[in-house]
Amino acid sequence: xxxxxxxxxxxxxxxxxxxxxxxxxxxxxxxxxxxxxxxxxxxxxxxxxxxxxxxxxxxxxxxxxxxxxxxxxxxxxxxxxxxxxxxxxxxxxxxxxxxxxxxxxxxxxxxxxxxxxxxxxxxxxxxxxxxxxxxxxxxxxxxxxxxxxxxxxxxxxxxxxxxxxxxxxxxxxxxxxxxxxxxxxxxxxxxxxxxxxxxxxxxxxxxxxxxxxxxxxxxxxxxxxxxxxxxxxxxxxxxxxxxxxxxxxxxxxxx
Numbered sequence: 001x002x003x004x005x006x007x008x009x010x011x012x013x014x015x016x017x018x019x020x021x022x023x024x025x026x027x028x029x030x031x032x033x034x035x036x037x038x039x040x041x042x043x044x045x046x047x048x049x050x051x052x053x054x055x056x057x058x059x060x061x062x063x064x065x066x067x068x069x070x071x072x073x074x075x076x077x078x079x080x081x082x083x084x085x086x087x088x089x090x091x092x093x094x095x096x097x098x099x100x101x102x103x104x105x106x107x108x109x110x111x112x113x114x115x116x117x118x119x120x121x122x123x124x125x126x127x128x129x130x131x132x133x134x135x136x137x138x139x140x141x142x143x144x145x146x147x148x149x150x151x152x153x154x155x156x157x158x159x160x161x162x163x164x165x166x167x168x169x170x171x172x173x174x175x176x177x178x179x180x181x182x183x184x185x186x187x188x189x190x191x192x193x194x195x196x197x198x199x200x201x202x203x204x205x206x207x208x209x210x211x212x213x214x215x216x217x218x219x220x221x222x223x224x225x226x227x228x229x230x231x232x233x234x235x236x237x238x239x240x241x242x243x244x245x246x247x248x249x250x251x252x253x254x255x
Contacts, residue, residue, distance in 0.1 A: 004049040007032055008060045012049060016040075023048055027059040029066075073110040079103065080172040081118065082125060088114075119148045119168045126166050129182045139189035156181045158188035 005012045013033045023040060026033045036045055049056075073079075077088045086098070090107040096117035097104050105113045127146040134143045144162035151157070157165045164185045170178045 002050075002053070004046045004053070007049070007053055007056045010060065014045070025052055025056065027056055027063075029060075029063040032056055032060070073105070073114065079114065081121070082171050082178070083175045115150070115168065118171055119150075122148050122166075122168055122171050126182070129179065130164050130166070130186055133183045133186035134189055137186055137190060139186065142189040143186075156185040158185045158192065160192060162189055164188075 010030060010032050015033060015035050016038045017035065018038050020035060020037045023045065024035045026035065034045060034049065073088055075088065075090050079086045079088060084101070086101055086103040088110070089102050089104045090110055091104060093104060093106050096106065096113045098121070103117070126148060130146045131140065131143065134140045142162045143164070144159070147163060147165045148168050149165035150168060151165065155167045155170060166181060166185070170181060
């Protein structure tokens with residue numbers, strides 16, 4: 001008989017809180033956490049784990065099937081940036097710079113310098129992309145700032161004041177994914193929630209571009225539909241966007 005507190009060889013960590021009102025599970029690579037109110041008895045929690053065991057095992061298997069996180073940056077490493085492949089050159093310098101397809105980085109803490117350079121280089125393209133979609137949606141007057149973010153669990157966000165944030169690691173994903181996230185957040189300028197008014201409407205197999213966890217891993221699964229529809233405003237007016245093709249399932253080294 002399976003031990004309910006061990007799933008796929010991983011012990012379940014129990015975290016209780018006096019402020020919590022519901023029982024919940026969080027699954028990350030090599031980690032399963034059960035959150036519960038203080039007064040919920042252990043017997044009930046065990047039944048909860050037995051009921052959710054298959055669900056947890058499925059998530060752990062998908063994490064295990066993902067490619068390993070990329071190793072440390074080295075001389076000659078390839079880095080994706082907005083649909084281009086750049087070759088890294090590490091040398092004794094103070095600030096990163098790009099020369100054609102070469103990206104020169106200081107050899108001390110190259111990862112930190114790569115992130116800083118990417119944030120600077122992505123600022124203008126991100127802004128142009130969001131402004132374009134906001135204009136097409138008729139929401140340009142509502143757009144505030146476009147910010148390059150480093151959020152832990154969100155690829156993009158839109159505030160009530162119209163500020164839109166896009167994660168800097170989206171520069172490493174296929175352009176179709178960046179465009180999807182930018183368009184999705186621009187649609188929130190019209191409606192902040194995730195009701196049908198903000199779309200997208202497409203088959204369930206297409207609704208797989210998602211981010212979460214400390215690594216912000218992003219994935220896409222194959223689908224037959226190549227048409228994405230966004231509602232332009234409440235009512236029955238729709239804005240068609242056809243630039244998201246079917247993508248084979250993969251991770252893009254964003255961990």
